Amino acid sequence: MPILQLKRTFICQLPHGVDLLDELTAIVKREDIRMGRLSAIGATINATVAFYDQNTQTYNPLEFPGGMEILSLTGNISVRDGSPFVHAHIVLGDKEGKAFGGHLMKGTTVYALEVFIEEYEGDWLERKQDPLTGLYLWSGGKF
Numbered sequence: 839m840p841i842l843q844l845k846r847t848f849i850c851q852l853p854h855g856v857d858l859l860d861e862l863t864a865i866v867k868r869e870d871i872r873m874g875r876l877s878a879i880g881a882t883i884n885a886t887v888a889f890y891d892q893n894t895q896t897y898n899p900l901e902f903p904g905g906m907e908i909l910s911l912t913g914n915i916s917v918r919d920g921s922p923f924v925h926a927h928i929v930l931g932d933k934e935g936k937a938f939g940g941h942l943m944k945g946t947t948v949y950a951l952e953v954f955i956e957e958y959e960g961d962w963l964e965r966k967q968d969p970l971t972g973l974y975l976w977s978g979g980k981f
């Protein structure tokens with residue numbers, strides 16, 4: 839089990855109109871963050887999330903057109919195919935306060951976003967496809 843220490847913390851806002859997942863990925867690649875976590879709040883212009891169907895082992899996209907609150911965005915950063923990779927889940931709220939969410943996909947446009955990104959140093963974890971679940975899970979880090 840890797841032991842990690844906090845190395846750097848970034849706090850930033852993302853620009854209006856950018857793709858949320860693409861922009862987070864660009865930041866972690868630019869800063870070469872190989873192990874980390876992120877959390878954010880804000881709002882979307884439109885959103886695309888996915889539900890992982892365990893029977894078919896496929897991600898089924900869900901679209902949320904129109905403005906939504908980002909009640910919570912949380913995720914981690916590790917390595918996949920040799921590069922920093924963001925895995926994030928998002929909870930969205932509508933005008934009535936109803937919440938929806940899922941696995942963050944490309945196709946989510948930022949209205950405004952305030953994000954903390956924590957980088958850890960130590961042994962980083964790499965994602966490999968897991969034959970049982972079909973998911974790209976950490977190949978180490980098990981108890």
Ligand code: ZN
Binds near residue numbers: 942
């Ligand atoms: Zn996920």
